Amino acid sequence: MAGHESLTFLGGTGTVTGSKFLLEGGGHRLLLDCGLYQGERQWRRKNWEPFPVPPDTIDDVVITHCHLDHCGYLPALVREGFDGPVWMTEGSRELIEIVLRDAAHLQERDAQDARSDGWSRHDPPLPLYTVADAERSFALFRGRPFDTDTEIRPGTTVRFTRAGHVLGAASVSVATGAARVLFSGDLGRPTHPVLRPRGTPPGARTVVVESTYGDRVHPAGTGHAVLADAIRRTVGRGGTVLIPAFAVDRTELVLHALSDLTRRGLIPGVPVFVDSPMALAALDVYRRAAARGEMREDVGPDLVDLPALHTAATPEESMALDSAVMPCIIVSASGMASGGRVVHHLRHLLPDRRSCVVLTGYQAVGTRGRALLDGAHELKMHGRYVPVRAEVVLDEEFSVHADAGELVAWLRALPEEPETVYVVHGETAASRALAGRIREELDWTVAVPRPGERVRLD
Structure with missing residues (x-):
């Protein structure tokens, strides 16, 4: 696909963690989310594998929100050579520094506990990254407001729209070359208990939507x-x-x-x-x-x-x-x-x-x-x-994750019909269920990508 805009699903496919999506085009590489794999050992082991592309060839990283499955790999990426700007909302910026510092501290402590107690199969057990690695990544953070286009490089703009998930959480619209891609990030419910509600982002030819609760409907509220x-x-x-x-x-x-x-x-x-x-x-x-x-x-x-x-x-x-x-x-x-x-x-x-x-x-x-x-x-x-x-x-x-009906409602509210919807960030059954519901209710072209799959955007 040389010379064309493309999207590669590096993470967040087949599982509900490890979100990483690589946009390439015009000599520019942008990584959307840089999350840790969590949960089963088969997924956690992927955190230790070499990154699929050399980190020093990535120009920009854009983060949707502060949860580790979306930002938790950043210090490792920086340690391995990435030194470009990391774009996020101002609210996410403040929270991500707290989250990554804590995650690094826990990894250092767990490695020390494993050494002391002798329960690790690794000798010596090491943390994925250190507090010092996390601190180095903070210098790259660039906070931006909601609902404002930011030109991060000539010909490439990003826009953050409230996702209503956690403080600072955003859906991200990226326009680069001929490609217009909308990433839902983790979507909240139409009304968050304390935050302002999620917004409606601009339309895009390609939409990447999460499916954490793609196969279920939240029960009616009972006031806890x-x-x-x-x-x-x-x-x-x-x-x-x-x-x-x-x-x-x-x-x-x-x-x-x-x-x-x-x-x-x-x-x-x-x-x-x-x-x-x-x-x-x-x-x-x-x-x-x-x-x-x-x-x-x-x-x-x-x-x-x-x-x-x-x-x-x-x-x-x-x-x-x-x-x-x-x-x-x-x-x-x-x-x-x-x-x-x-x-x-x-x-x-x-x-x-x-x-x-x-x-x-x-x-x-x-x-x-x-x-x-x-x-x-x-x-x-x-x-x-x-x-x-x-x-x-x-x-x-x-739960502040949108359920299946609320995810479809978010898609239905977009100002234009996309050419393709890619369903990610869910266990396989949930992603397939949501894809089926999108086909049935919206009659849109929809796919559940494989890990590592690459698709053309232009």
Whole structure:
């Protein structure tokens, strides 16, 4: 395809993580998203493979939002030679620095733990990248506003449109040469609990749409009745409620919901502990955004109103929570229990029948959260199996991913019909289901690309 604009699906195909899409044309290489693979080992191993093209031949990177499966490979790309600008919204810029610094710290710590405990098959175990690698990538970040065309190179413009997923999340329109491509990024629901709603981006000849929930429909909202019932039951038997929650957006939404449930008298006023330094930093970012008027009009400037709210900033404070006087609520990252402080709490609380784990959203295949959701009787952590005796429930109302109907509605609202829609960022069944629904309801040309597949755009 030499001399023509093309798109190569380097990641985010056949799985819901690792989003990476390479646009080439006119001697210009642009990488849209630079995500980590997460979940099953077959996918995580790909993080260690050589990048499909030399990183020093990529001119620009554009990031849709701050979640690791969309930005988490950036420090490795920079370490391997990429030194061009990384474009994102201003909101994403502030959050991505928090996310990548934390991810690098966790990788360094996990490598050290593996060395100390001897449970890694690698000798010596090394992190994918370090905190220093993450810090070097920050100098390349370029923040841009929503709904404004930015010429990143002669003949190439990008435009960010609100995606309503997390703070700063965007759909990205790219025009380069004869190609016009729209990347949905992760799309939120039509109404986010605290953020301003998603927008409608410009039309494009080629649309790349996510399909995380491409094969399902969210249930009708009940005002977090599942969460409230679980808390009341657990408190009644003297147990601890553990809520694994992503530090960015999900923790903020959980605290917002707990504030509302407490205010309405639907749950008792037990102590609530936030055990994630990254979540505390992200909460500050959300509060500053609220003060700037970036939230819905009915959301107050503080977002959270919990008189019994406590924080665990240090590792010592985190470990002390496992011997805290019950009952209480612990909110800790990560949201799929794939790493971070929540793993230590699970190790302590899962054997206790009084306790309850409340899952708050999508759980990717291969994660501990998915295993719990699927009814695992034991869970492996740090080389040991732990029995699962605690109650496990799922509150689906926290999801800020559009479901199948909402994804189709986003496509239907585009100002022009695209020539081709590519369905990505979903497990295979979800992607195929969404593609079928697009064909049936919109009668558009739609494909589910293979990993590594390359298509022509001009």
